[in-house]
Amino acid sequence: MKNLTSMLDIQKADTSKIDQVDFNNLVFGQVFTDHMFECDYKNGSWQTPVIKPYGNLSMPPSARVFHYGQAVFEGMKAYKDQDDQIWLFRPEENFNRINKSSERLAIPEFPKEYFFEGLETLLKMDSAWIQKGFGNSLYIRPFVMATEAGVSASPAGEYKFMIICSPAQAYYSGEVRVKFSEKFSRAADGGVGYAKAAGNYGAQFYPTNLAKEEGFQQIVWTDASTHEYLEEAGTMNVFFRIGDKLVTAPTSDRILDGVTRKSVITLAEDHHIDVEVRRVSVQEILDAAKSGELKEMFGSGTATVINPILGFGFKGEKYELPKIEDSYAKFFKDTLMKIQYNEAEDKFGWRHQVK
Numbered sequence: 001m002k003n004l005t006s007m008l009d010i011q012k013a014d015t016s017k018i019d020q021v022d023f024n025n026l027v028f029g030q031v032f033t034d035h036m037f038e039c040d041y042k043n044g045s046w047q048t049p050v051i052k053p054y055g056n057l058s059m060p061p062s063a064r065v066f067h068y069g070q071a072v073f074e075g076m077k078a079y080k081d082q083d084d085q086i087w088l089f090r091p092e093e094n095f096n097r098i099n100k101s102s103e104r105l106a107i108p109e110f111p112k113e114y115f116f117e118g119l120e121t122l123l124k125m126d127s128a129w130i131q132k133g134f135g136n137s138l139y140i141r142p143f144v145m146a147t148e149a150g151v152s153a154s155p156a157g158e159y160k161f162m163i164i165c166s167p168a169q170a171y172y173s174g175e176v177r178v179k180f181s182e183k184f185s186r187a188a189d190g191g192v193g194y195a196k197a198a199g200n201y202g203a204q205f206y207p208t209n210l211a212k213e214e215g216f217q218q219i220v221w222t223d224a225s226t227h228e229y230l231e232e233a234g235t236m237n238v239f240f241r242i243g244d245k246l247v248t249a250p251t252s253d254r255i256l257d258g259v260t261r262k263s264v265i266t267l268a269e270d271h272h273i274d275v276e277v278r279r280v281s282v283q284e285i286l287d288a289a290k291s292g293e294l295k296e297m298f299g300s301g302t303a304t305v306i307n308p309i310l311g312f313g314f315k316g317e318k319y320e321l322p323k324i325e326d327s328y329a330k331f332f333k334d335t336l337m338k339i340q341y342n343e344a345e346d347k348f349g350w351r352h353q354v355k
């Protein structure tokens with residue numbers, strides 16, 4: 001069936017899987033909705049985008065993505081308010097960023113109207129999967145990969161852009177303590193750190209496993225050349241509260257320009273919280289922890305919004321942060337979520353309604 005009002009080809013699932021899903025016991029990223037969005041690139045252009053039942057792909061084993069990791073992705077969420085209206089949070093940022101990531105991986109840019117038409121149609125078709133209630137959401141995973149057959153180490157001429165969606169509950173990642181990286185690096189100058197390139201994440205698993213053996217849940221990466229400056233965590237930017245001042249590293253070609261990060265900075269400025277965007281040295285944080293000036297650390301990212309960090313380790317020493325009453329982490333999480341769920345004024349025009 002061709003949808004007459006749009007450029008999309010829509011193939012509806014015969015039945016829904018939704019009745020088999022226990023929405024009170026969701027494991028993050030395990031269950032997917034009834035439909036998915038798919039658009040192929042060949043002969044120099046993006047073909048007619050399709051929405052079809054969620055299902056397996058069939059690809060040649062020689063497809064470039066399997067050999068050279070020519071793939072990028074995004075992470076975003078849809079929220080439902082008490083009146084069943086569906087909202088996205090700053091989706092243009094994700095759209096722009098996936099194309100920025102694609103450019104770095106020599107993947108052709110994806111057209112904006114395909115992205116929004118495809119995403120919004122998909123969300124409306126699978127809207128029953130977006131559960132109401134503060135903390136419930138639909139995690140959205142757009143991604144692009146090189147599908148052309150052939151193992152020559154060169155950019156592919158064929159790609160697939162897809163969007164899949166997974167219902168998510170309020171994400172509680174457990175207590176998070178981090179290790180400041182002393183040896184391993186995530187990104188280097190001139191590299192791909194700023195892109196959500198698939199390989200950036202696969203390369204973190206091994207060092208993170210080693211950190212887990214030492215009792216940490218995540219690594220805060222330090223700059224690759226000196227390991228003296230703190231950059232970001234696995235899929236989160238990182239903030240430090242020293243006294244009542246908030247400090248975070250500037251974005252660069254090594255650090256991902258997080259949507260949550262920039263929203264936190266804007267909210268901090270709006271609430272007259274002193275915020276400094278500058279390099280943060282490991283030494284400064286060690287000193288602040290020892291003097292008691294280090295009051296909080298937290299990560300920011302779409303999946304968890306704000307994730308408090310309870311302690312950190314560096315060179316065999318472990319540091320615990322004090323318990324705090326008027327936590328910035330809690331303030332930013334509540335403030336951001338109220339905006340996301342249409343429960344607070346949207347002063348900055350961040351909400352985008354799916355109609």
Ligand SMILES: *Cc1c(COP(=O)(O)O)cnc(C)c1O
Binds near residue numbers: 261
């Ligand atoms: C996705 C991601 C973030 C967070 O970005 P948001 O837009 O806030 O979700 C931070 N760092 C890295 C490395 C990431 O991949």
